[in-house]
Amino acid sequence: MLTVSDVRFPTSLEQHGSDAMHTDPDYSVAYVVIETDQGMHGYGLTFTVGRGTEIVVCAVEALSALVVGKSLEEIVSDFRGFYRLLTSDGQMRWIGPEKGVIQLATAAVLNAVWDLWARSEGKPLWKLLVEMDPRKLISCIDFRYITDALTEQEALDILVKAQTGKQQRVDQMLKEGYPAYTTSCAWLGYSDQLLKQLCTDALNDGWTKFKVKVGADLEDDIRRCSLIRQMIGPHNTLMIDANQRWDVGEAITWVTRLAEYKPLWIEEPTSPDDILGHAAISKALAPLGIGVATGEQCHNRVMFKQFLQASALQFVQIDSCRLGSVNENLAVLLMAHKFKVPVCPHAGGVGLCELVQHLILFDYISVSASLDNRMCEFVDHLHQHFRSPVVIQNAHYMPPKDPGYSCEMLESSVQTHQYPQGQVWKNLQ
Amino acid sequence: MLTVSDVRFPTSLEQHGSDAMHTDPDYSVAYVVIETDQGMHGYGLTFTVGRGTEIVVCAVEALSALVVGKSLEEIVSDFRGFYRLLTSDGQMRWIGPEKGVIQLATAAVLNAVWDLWARSEGKPLWKLLVEMDPRKLISCIDFRYITDALTEQEALDILVKAQTGKQQRVDQMLKEGYPAYTTSCAWLGYSDQLLKQLCTDALNDGWTKFKVKVGADLEDDIRRCSLIRQMIGPHNTLMIDANQRWDVGEAITWVTRLAEYKPLWIEEPTSPDDILGHAAISKALAPLGIGVATGEQCHNRVMFKQFLQASALQFVQIDSCRLGSVNENLAVLLMAHKFKVPVCPHAGGVGLCELVQHLILFDYISVSASLDNRMCEFVDHLHQHFRSPVVIQNAHYMPPKDPGYSCEMLESSVQTHQYPQGQVWKNLQ
Numbered sequence: 001m002l003t004v005s006d007v008r009f010p011t012s013l014e015q016h017g018s019d020a021m022h023t024d025p026d027y028s029v030a031y032v033v034i035e036t037d038q039g040m041h042g043y044g045l046t047f048t049v050g051r052g053t054e055i056v057v058c059a060v061e062a063l064s065a066l067v068v069g070k071s072l073e074e075i076v077s078d079f080r081g082f083y084r085l086l087t088s089d090g091q092m093r094w095i096g097p098e099k100g101v102i103q104l105a106t107a108a109v110l111n112a113v114w115d116l117w118a119r120s121e122g123k124p125l126w127k128l129l130v131e132m133d134p135r136k137l138i139s140c141i142d143f144r145y146i147t148d149a150l151t152e153q154e155a156l157d158i159l160v161k162a163q164t165g166k167q168q169r170v171d172q173m174l175k176e177g178y179p180a181y182t183t184s185c186a187w188l189g190y191s192d193q194l195l196k197q198l199c200t201d202a203l204n205d206g207w208t209k210f211k212v213k214v215g216a217d218l219e220d221d222i223r224r225c226s227l228i229r230q231m232i233g234p235h236n237t238l239m240i241d242a243n244q245r246w247d248v249g250e251a252i253t254w255v256t257r258l259a260e261y262k263p264l265w266i267e268e269p270t271s272p273d274d275i276l277g278h279a280a281i282s283k284a285l286a287p288l289g290i291g292v293a294t295g296e297q298c299h300n301r302v303m304f305k306q307f308l309q310a311s312a313l314q315f316v317q318i319d320s321c322r323l324g325s326v327n328e329n330l331a332v333l334l335m336a337h338k339f340k341v342p343v344c345p346h347a348g349g350v351g352l353c354e355l356v357q358h359l360i361l362f363d364y365i366s367v368s369a370s371l372d373n374r375m376c377e378f379v380d381h382l383h384q385h386f387r388s389p390v391v392i393q394n395a396h397y398m399p400p401k402d403p404g405y406s407c408e409m410l411e412s413s414v415q416t417h418q419y420p421q422g423q424v425w426k427n428l429q
Numbered sequence: 430m431l432t433v434s435d436v437r438f439p440t441s442l443e444q445h446g447s448d449a450m451h452t453d454p455d456y457s458v459a460y461v462v463i464e465t466d467q468g469m470h471g472y473g474l475t476f477t478v479g480r481g482t483e484i485v486v487c488a489v490e491a492l493s494a495l496v497v498g499k500s501l502e503e504i505v506s507d508f509r510g511f512y513r514l515l516t517s518d519g520q521m522r523w524i525g526p527e528k529g530v531i532q533l534a535t536a537a538v539l540n541a542v543w544d545l546w547a548r549s550e551g552k553p554l555w556k557l558l559v560e561m562d563p564r565k566l567i568s569c570i571d572f573r574y575i576t577d578a579l580t581e582q583e584a585l586d587i588l589v590k591a592q593t594g595k596q597q598r599v600d601q602m603l604k605e606g607y608p609a610y611t612t613s614c615a616w617l618g619y620s621d622q623l624l625k626q627l628c629t630d631a632l633n634d635g636w637t638k639f640k641v642k643v644g645a646d647l648e649d650d651i652r653r654c655s656l657i658r659q660m661i662g663p664h665n666t667l668m669i670d671a672n673q674r675w676d677v678g679e680a681i682t683w684v685t686r687l688a689e690y691k692p693l694w695i696e697e698p699t700s701p702d703d704i705l706g707h708a709a710i711s712k713a714l715a716p717l718g719i720g721v722a723t724g725e726q727c728h729n730r731v732m733f734k735q736f737l738q739a740s741a742l743q744f745v746q747i748d749s750c751r752l753g754s755v756n757e758n759l760a761v762l763l764m765a766h767k768f769k770v771p772v773c774p775h776a777g778g779v780g781l782c783e784l785v786q787h788l789i790l791f792d793y794i795s796v797s798a799s800l801d802n803r804m805c806e807f808v809d810h811l812h813q814h815f816r817s818p819v820v821i822q823n824a825h826y827m828p829p830k831d832p833g834y835s836c837e838m839l840e841s842s843v844q845t846h847q848y849p850q851g852q853v854w855k856n857l858q
């Protein structure tokens with residue numbers, strides 16, 4: 001049995017999550033629960049920002065016909081085939097393919113399948129992945145359309161090579177955790193005073209890497225970047241994020257004006273579809289020491305392949321709910337490794353931190369074996385609605401210990417935030 | 430008032446429309462009717478192939494909140510702004526942006542708005558466009574993300590320059606029509622005997638350009654291409670279409686094996702998202718005299734921009750329902766002209782011929798002023814369900830005369846084909 005719910009949080013009331021393109025987000029999820037005949041549960045979700053969540057819910061319902069009736073064993077014994085079944089249905093692929101609503105729905109469904117799989121093995125997902133035979137891992141990936149950049153054999157070689165030193169890295173992660181940066185201090189809608197307060201608190205809590213939203217107004221950006229740089233000092237790390245606000249030429253001009261604040265990267269300078277545009281921006285900003293980061297709206301492995309082929313990004317920002325779940329993220333992690341580009345996941349939203357921490361742990365332990373220029377986004381919102389919320393210690397993600405993919409939400413949170421019938425929304429009417 | 434219907438035709442029963450990736454399409458539409466307070470109607474649609482149409486319908490319902498309550502005058506006096514409103518809603522853009530389900534829904538809604546506008550002026554859409562002041566045309570286009578390839582001024586210059594000789598081209602089109610090619614002879618699921626029969630009939634009807642579906646089985650493709658080439662002789666034109674079946678390397682190898690049948694183009698050799706892949710294929714096939722054509726699943730102007738920048742296609746196949754209606758198609762026609770690449774629209778499906786004929790007439794009369802290497806796809810299916818079906822004479826599209834965008838379907842057709850409650854579907858249960 002598969003059920004799906006439209007769950008929304010009224011975050012727009014306080015400008016949490018506001019950026020240059022999404023000025024009033026109500027952080028939301030299409031929330032999937034799979035129940036097997038044996039009474040086991042798998043929980044999955046995809047993140048949205050309010051209106052339109054009902055469309056993703058509708059897409060999950062359409063995909064559910066391809067899932068219900070299959071056993072977990074049947075699915076994971078040919079996960080590549082099952083992935084292809086969902087993404088290449090002879091009729092539904094027309095409304096994608098592998099992009100937008102239908103890909104978000106695919107992610108929600110497959111995240112629930114992976115959660116179920118990890119629970120059935122009694123392991124947190126990162127551990128399931130880390131301990132899985134490399135051949136089995138490879139068999140979960142659909143290599144269609146990427147073999148010109150990464151063959152199955154090359155992928156296997158990467159995984160086999162990274163077996164060396166694996167246990168050491170597991171131990172290191174269990175002890176230190178994975179480095180994180182914070183986006184919680186400087187949403188676009190926040191006042192300078194709030195920004196200062198949050199920044200002070202974050203520094204006290206041990207944070208050393210900070211992201212600032214930019215792109216709406218240049219003078220405003222200069223003031224905010226200057227303020228943050230003053231607050232954090234010259235040695236901490238600053239990143240800026242424009243959320244697709246600019247055209248190519250404009251991006252170069254604008255970021256050049258902010259170069260004196262020494263941002264490590266400019267994130268999403270322009271359309272997420274514009275590979276060649278990002279390549280042009282990368283080339284123009286390289287002499288200033290500023291990299292380009294993108295990925296949270298990069299919709300599939302074919303796009304990431306080209307971003308890598310064209311040297312159009314210097315930081316790969318995978319997203320646990322935009323790509324086709326773990327399966328497609330594995331493909332992107334392996335390609336990024338081959339092209340020697342660090343992965344710095346997108347997180348935040350609802351549950352994105354909970355999910356993506358598993359993927360980046362796997363990346364370090366079983367793929368990249370490096371922490372150079374690597375860190376995972378953290379946003380301190382809405383974790384209280386999860387059964388196994390992220391644990392951050394000294395600005396590091398501590399590896400989750402509960403079995404599964406950390407997707408399960410509290411039943412009470414789901415009930416009260418259902419849209420439009422939940423109590424939270426009724427109270428707002 | 431805006432209403433939307435899920436209308437499906439059980440075409441899979443006879444393998445009409447079958448190709449290497451869509452083996453059992455039920456040609457469908459999300460069908461939109463706008464009714465103004467004054468009782469005027471605008472009809473619009475987007476094409477789908479069966480399952481999933483209900484998701485697009487759901488998306489249209491979500492977008493309708495942005496349309497209902499606005500007057501036509503209000504919309505068209507700032508059409509660029511209205512386009513941006515639909516495609517960049519601060520919450521809904523997350524589930525696109527400008528791609529997949531939400532972009533198909535945008536097309537359906539805006540196609541209805543353009544139909545309404547043309548009707549209100551008492552002109553067929555192509556004439557509305559051809560007679561519109563160039564500045565007004567430009568004001569309908571959202572140039573966001575394409576200014577590095579085409580500025581407003583360049584677009585205006587193109588339109589102004591093409592005013593010369595315009596009336597002559599109008600007269601020519603009214604007399605001769607716009608050249609077409611046929612895809613109706615060689616769907617993948619057709620038997621050789623049916624293929625021969627249809628080809629003979631088409632030759633008798635004056636057709637000179639034929640497209641064959643390939644990509645499922647090489648030996649089968651060789652037999653079918655050989656058969657068609659024999660039937661049509663050396664001087665008629667053959668095109669082949671793989672519907673995204675291959676990886677990059679495979680595409681090059683496979684098409685090279687079919688080169689002796691002298692296809693003008695290979696259509697959709699690989700993923701519609703793979704700009705760099707198409708560029709590699711274009712480069713490899715150029716010495717064989719075979720071009721690359723793509724576009725029916727190219728989801729927005731940013732993608733077309735890059736295909737043009739990267740010399741990744743030699744034929745631009747716009748689609749009236751995949752891109753954001755006339756507004757976004759105008760941007761692509763103008764970019765194609767700047768990059769000197771001919772436009773050969775995708776058509777077929779349900780209503781795509783009816784719609785796109787308006788765009789290609791505009792392209793010839795007001796943009797390209799050329800018929801070199803240009804032709805519009807024609808598929809002879811389902812036209813009987815339209816109020817003003819296409820008129821083909823001697824393998825040419827004859828310019829429509831009725832006011833509007835030719836989207837209006839017969840009420841009886843809509844009623845009987847509604848899914849799942851229409852009589853046609855009830856009878857199939």
